[in-house]
Structure formats: C-alpha cells, structure tokens
Amino acid sequence: MYLSRSLFSMKTRLTSHSMTEVVVNQIRKASQKMSFPINQEKAKDIIDNVDNFLFDCDGVLWDGNGVIAGSLAVVLKLKQLGKKVFYVTNNSSSSRQDYVKKCNDYGFPAEKDDIVCTAYIAAQYLHSINFKDKVYLIGKEESIGHELDQVGIRYFGPGPDPLIGTGYNQWLKDIYLDAEVSCVLVGFDPHISFMKIMRAASYLKNPDCLYIATNEDGSLPAKDSNICIPGTGCMVLPVTVAAERDPIVMGKPSTNMFDVLKKIHNLDPSRCMMTGDRISTDITFAKTCGMRSLLVLSGISTINEICQPGQSPPKQANLQNQPDLYAQNLAEFGKYI
Template identity: 55%
Template sequence: MAQEVTQELAQEILGDIDNFLFDCDGVLWDVKGPIEGSLETINKLKALGKRVCLVTNNSLKTRQKSVRKCQRLGYQICQDEMLCTSWIAAEYLRSINFTGKVYLVGPEDSMGAELDAVGIKHIGTEPEPAVIPSYADCLANLKLDPEVKCVLVGFDRQFNYMKMLRASSYLKNPDVLFLGTNPDHLLPVKSDEFCIPDTGCILSPLVLATGRQPTMMGKPSPNMFEVLRKVHGLDPSRCMMVGDRLDTDILFAKNCGMHSMLVLSGISTVEDVQSAGASDATKACPDFYAECLAAFGQFV
C-alpha cells in the first residue's frame, strides 16, 4: 500500500536511499514550463551527497541537448547522469552490432542524430504526402528498401497514414526488428481541455496492423537502469525512482528492484494510486506518493 510522504517517512527515505532517479516531464517540468520547487528539491538532495540522475522517455532531444536544457533551467547535470530514449535506442543497436538500415519514425535532429553518431544508416524522416488519392496510387509509389532491418518508432509530429503504411510493410518481415522508444500514451499536461497524444499512440496502430509487439527502449524496460548500473555501479536496493506515471516510471522501478515515489504533478492521480495493481497489472503501486516533488522537498 502506497504511503503519502510525511516528515518522518522522508527521513527514512533519506536514510535508505543513496541514488535518486527522476523522470523529467511531469516531475521537473511540463509543457508549460518548470514545476515550482523541483529544482530546489534536487539541489537539497545533492547538498546531502545524494546522486541524482535523470531518466526520460522523451525522444525529441539528443542526450547532449537534454543536458543543455537541464543546465539552462538550473539543474547541474552531466552527460553520464542523463539518459533519454533517443540515445538509448542508438546505443542498443550499436551494442548488438546492427549493420542494416533503420526505418525511423521520429525526429531527424534527435533520434536521427543519435543514430548518425554511432554510424547507423537510417531513412524515413523525409516528409510523406498527407493526402493519398487512392490505394492504387499509394501502392504504385511505395518502394521498400531491402536494406532496412529495423523499424524504430519515437515521438513523430509528422506521423501520417503513409508513414504507418511504410512502417507496417517493413514489419511484415519477421526478421526486421521492431523497436519503440516508450509506451506513454499522453504527454503530461494539467488541463481539463486538452489531451496531447504521445508515442504510445503512434506505436498502437503499428501493433494492430502487424500483430507484433515492439521491444521498448525506455521505461518500463530495464535498459536505462542497466546503463546507469554499469556507469555508476548502482545498487537498486539503494535507489529510488521518482516519476509521475504508474505504467512507466513506477513499473520501471519495480522491474529494476528499486524503491519508488509517485508525484501527482503529471499523469497519474491519487485515485490511480489507490487502485494500482488491483485491476491492472501494468500499473505498479508506488512505495510512496506526494502531491509534487516540492511536497517531498519540504522535508529534505
């Protein structure tokens, strides 16, 4: 059963945890800007000698640009303390000695740049026609590159029917890898009016069309933690994941053997916490929860 953070519980957490892993969107900032009190909390933890790492499913920036954004907002984070899915995906392909081409559904200046950095060729980021006159015209102009051995899907604001058709066609070949950066369905924004679809909504039609499930690069897959474990020698029993989503951040913590804290400044709600695990095994129950990061920070 999740416990709301109190001063007493916060002191127990500080005694048990050496390494704090933070999600970014919905925890440190959202689409409107920085979330009040988050920077101060991070600085307090660092002053106590705690290691702080940022682990984001966002694929819109390279690792280097993600670090620069953090530093611009006042977070003193170095490259080894920042993991994002655009970098993890390229690193994964490099680690398995991938030699084909990648059909990329995602931004050229982030995911494409990370693939370029490890010498992996890719296609797919060029614009596709938004309107298809007929299926006959569509198929007549559809040429598949036989060198494509992987379809990699991230957040793509230009995703359309033609890209969906092309990606699905490549995935008809069972030898073509199917990778996704993250399963998040919505971007974290506190609004009663707007709903902003995320990468999971781009992956879903490809899953339905092909009957295949992607290998996830980001949370809740343990890939990111394994990188941090190798670089920093982390002991998961002395780590806490702090995030705003039960189905990615908190499940990630569970999959890696870490402690977890949910903040309610993003996607998941206190009602979600109360029902977590009871009816949906994909939504893990956190050890602790707080209204926002500052609500924990006031006790640090």
C-alpha cells in the same frame, strides 16, 4: 487485429468462468499493496538509505509551463547531501545533449552521463547488437537521428511524408521499399502519417526486420489544459496493429534504461529511488528494477489511482502496481529533507 484479439481472448478467459474469477480475485487481494503519503519519518528513511535518485522529468521536475514550483530546490538539496541525481525520460524528442542543455537552462545540474533518454538507448541498443543495415525511422532527425549518427548507424524517414496516391491499388503499386532496411524504429514524430505507417508495417512483413519503439506513452503531460497532446504511443500503436507485431520497447517500464545506467555508474538498485508521475511507466519501472518508488501527483497519475492506508482501493487503482510513497509534488518531499 493484433492487440484487440489478444485483449479480447484474455478478457474472455478471465471473465467468462467464475472459477477462474474467484482465483484471480483471491490473488488480487493477496498481492494488494498500500501506498503511503510522504512524511518526516519516511523522508528520513530515504535520505539515510538511498544514494541514487532517478527522476522522470516531464510532470515531475517541469511541465509545459516551466519548472514545477519547488522541484529545483529538492534536486539541489539532494546534490548538497552528496546524492547522485539522474534524469530518466521516455521523451524521444531530444538527444542527451539537448537534455543537458534543457536541465541546465532550468538550473538543474546535469552532465551527459546523468541523462538517460530513449533516443540514446535505442541507438545504444542497435550499436550493442552490431547493427549494420539501415533503419527506417519514424521520429525526429535532431533527437533519434542525432543519436544514431553518434554510433554510425544509417537511417532515413524523418520529416513530412504526406499522402500520395488515390487509393488502394496505387499504394500497392507505388510504395518503394529499400532492401537494406532491417529495423523499423518508432519514436515521437508529429509528422506521423498514413504513408509512414504503411512503410513501417510493410518493412515489418519481413520477420527478420527488427521492430523497436522508444516508448509507448499515450499523451504528454498537460495538466489543467483542455488540450490532450498525443504521445509516442500514438505513433507506435498504428504500426503495431497494422504489422501485427509487438515492438521491443526501450523506455520505461522496460528495464533497458536502468541496465545502461547501472552499468555506467555501478548502481545498487536497493539504494536507488525512482520518482515519477505515471504509475504505468515510472512506478512499474521502479518495481521491475528493484528500486524504491515515489509517485508525485503533479503530472499524469491522480490520487484516484492510489490505494491509501485505511481506505478501500479506488476503482481505477492497479492493485498490483502501487508506489511505495506518494506526494502532491516534489516540493512536498522537499519539506522533510
């Protein structure tokens, strides 16, 4: 298996040789970085030196229950201070137009160019390489489909694709592959099915067929619920493991989204701050792009992943990947501005 094999061989290399371990531990220690709680002084530094505020949405500005208390006031205050505000989301269920409406419905000021979502970025990516064939799409018609339509790229795949055939031999015989397909694009799709995974992985047997994923988040934020809602990673990973190929990922932590934003708005990363709720995507993204970073604990990541000053790092913490600052929620940052 593709992922498991890589993971296994790396684990083996790292754990079975004490000499390597010593070196790795030294490197870990040396590159360990603290994360600081937001306070008056830190907030002043941000307001003085940051012009562009990039916000993840789910788990930061809103969640399944609506606007997260206090977040709207922070965004409005930043706008009042003359700051630029951008909405940067891995969510591939919506087009930019949908996101403008969603932001506005909640009271957040937004125009189309303030939104960077993975459905849009995927379409832009294919457009930029002058893609002329067909896309096999695991994803929603109204989001990714809509963005592909905007740049004139042909696709099929959205909607239910229920199991047909009684097993192995019939699948081998009856699956039709469209010879014009030269890209498999996977985003959030609650109609994910065995047939879709089989079609996608079969197209990807051709090494010239592109493999693009909008993002790989494992679950959607659902704080305080006993339900875990699967994220796009649940649609992407089955294809990855069946096809034994890694996708080009559009969403955070890949830098594609910042590259597009930077180009349109001529941004200087050192004067940008990314605020997010997930270390593995938002904070990694901020660091890779050279931005400041603020983690809010109103979504996925928890205090158990934070290396706090004067405390030994918790087991779950990724020592190389700590946010510059953290706050309980956006409202806590708001208290100081």
